[in-house]
Amino acid sequence: MENFKFYSPTYFVFGKEEETRTGHYIKRFGGKKVLIHYGGGSVICSGLLDRVKLSLETDGIEFVELDGVKPNPRSGLVYEGIELCRKENVDFVLAIGGGSTIDSSKAIAAGAVYEGDFWDFYQGKLVTKALPIGTILTISAAGSEGSPDSVITNEDGMYKRGATGEAFRPAFSILNPALTQTLPPFQIACGITDIMAHLFERYFTTTTEVEVTDRMIEGLLLTVIKEAPRVIEDPGNYQAQANIMWAGMMAHNNSCGVGRVQDWASHDIEHELSAIYDCAHGAGLAVVFPAWMQYNMKHDINRFAQLAVRVWGCEMDFMNPENTAKAGIAALRRFWTSIGMPSDFAGLGAKEEDIEKMAHTACHGDGRNGVIGGFAKLEEKDVAAIYRLML
Numbered sequence: 001m002e003n004f005k006f007y008s009p010t011y012f013v014f015g016k017e018e019e020t021r022t023g024h025y026i027k028r029f030g031g032k033k034v035l036i037h038y039g040g041g042s043v044i045c046s047g048l049l050d051r052v053k054l055s056l057e058t059d060g061i062e063f064v065e066l067d068g069v070k071p072n073p074r075s076g077l078v079y080e081g082i083e084l085c086r087k088e089n090v091d092f093v094l095a096i097g098g099g100s101t102i103d104s105s106k107a108i109a110a111g112a113v114y115e116g117d118f119w120d121f122y123q124g125k126l127v128t129k130a131l132p133i134g135t136i137l138t139i140s141a142a143g144s145e146g147s148p149d150s151v152i153t154n155e156d157g158m159y160k161r162g163a164t165g166e167a168f169r170p171a172f173s174i175l176n177p178a179l180t181q182t183l184p185p186f187q188i189a190c191g192i193t194d195i196m197a198h199l200f201e202r203y204f205t206t207t208t209e210v211e212v213t214d215r216m217i218e219g220l221l222l223t224v225i226k227e228a229p230r231v232i233e234d235p236g237n238y239q240a241q242a243n244i245m246w247a248g249m250m251a252h253n254n255s256c257g258v259g260r261v262q263d264w265a266s267h268d269i270e271h272e273l274s275a276i277y278d279c280a281h282g283a284g285l286a287v288v289f290p291a292w293m294q295y296n297m298k299h300d301i302n303r304f305a306q307l308a309v310r311v312w313g314c315e316m317d318f319m320n321p322e323n324t325a326k327a328g329i330a331a332l333r334r335f336w337t338s339i340g341m342p343s344d345f346a347g348l349g350a351k352e353e354d355i356e357k358m359a360h361t362a363c364h365g366d367g368r369n370g371v372i373g374g375f376a377k378l379e380e381k382d383v384a385a386i387y388r389l390m391l
């Protein structure tokens with residue numbers, strides 16, 4: 001295990017009806033004037049927005065609103081939010097929604113207290129200062145409710161980049177599994193896929209002797225694989241949604257990633273797809289990850305075989321561990337297909353003629369130095385070859 005520092009100060013509030021106490025939590029973290037930020041309307045239809053506003057009014061907290069966050073959130077709305085925060089003297093940003101809304105809120109919170117262009121953070125500048133952020137999560141997926149990260153699509157060129165910094169960890173996050181019961185099954189499956197991908201990005205490592213985090217990752221994968229069919233069949237299943245919600249947070253607040261090299265090339269490869277074709281991030285990952293595994297298995301067959309045995313229950317072929325590794329990848333493909341995820345470019349509406357451009361942007365675009373990935377170092381030609389495996 002390598003040396004590490006782990007600072008995860010978010011105050012998590014988990015359970016039924018906790019959103020009715022949002023005002024109380026904002027007060028606790030010093031907010032007096034709040035920007036309520038949300039997406040395309042699910043929070044209005046479910047009545048969640050009204051419940052939150054009532055709570056703020058009860059606690060005497062002023063607020064302004066900014067709606068319209070799209071999945072794969074855009075830079076244009078971030079600029080709008082920054083201006084609004086400055087004009088209205090906002091001192092706290094409240095995100096109600098999923099990863100897209102939370103990430104847009106984080107970008108606004110950092111941009112509002114920064115003199116330069118907020119995009120500097122998405123080109124590699126560390127986020128050290130931001131307005132405090134609170135989140136009310138409505139979909140188990142991106143893990144942004146506990147992560148120090150944010151991903152935004154730059155509309156000038158349509159490409160996605162991530163920013164990071166401890167100031168991006170939310171001050172509090174309200175996780176009420178009942179709020180996810182209105183999700184359509186496809187969106188639930190996309191979220192489950194993203195959660196699994198966050199675990200895989202950490203599992204595939206060059207660091208040895210990381211048994212504790214290996215076992216945590218395997219345990220979370222087993223949980224999610226068990227609960228997925230239950231929530232997809234019945235989104236109203238509170239207990240199954242609860243397990244997935246906490247697994248989603250654990251998968252990405254980095255408690256499973258400390259002390260080990262991580263990969264993240266699959267996310268970089270996917271971000272090109274969701275930026276250009278506007279597909280759901282999870283759906284993109286379901287297409288990317290098996291191709292990435294197939295291409296990179298050779299770097300450590302035993303690790304792939306270990307995952308196959310411990311998570312997918314494959315038989316270990318001691319004479320030829322590659323067979324076991326391949327059986328694990330096949331099991332993963334079957335699982336994602338069974339929950340309704342696409343398996344190739346066609347399923348995402350992606351086009352073969354864009355492969356070279358995407359491979360180039362992923363490796364050489366804004367803020368990149370030619371190589372992506374930690375477990376397997378990939379150059380442009382490798383990334384193009386991986387995209388071709390998805391045709």
Ligand code: NZQ
Pocket residue numbers: 038039040041042043069070071072073097098099100101103138139140141142143144147148149150151179180181182183184187190191194252267281282
């Ligand atoms: O906009 P509304 O109307 O709310 O609808 C949303 C949206 O259309 C809907 N939805 C959310 N909760 C719902 C609901 N519909 C009905 N009932 C509910 N309870 O679901 C759709 C997708 O929402 P979105 O926020 O886009 O989903 P997700 O949480 O998967 O976020 C994806 C974004 O997160 C980024 C991705 O790149 C992508 O842009 N990521 C962020 C990370 C981070 N900050 O740490 C890490 C991830 O790897 C990821 O890259």
Ligand code: ZN
Pocket residue numbers: 142194197198267281
């Ligand atoms: Zn992700």
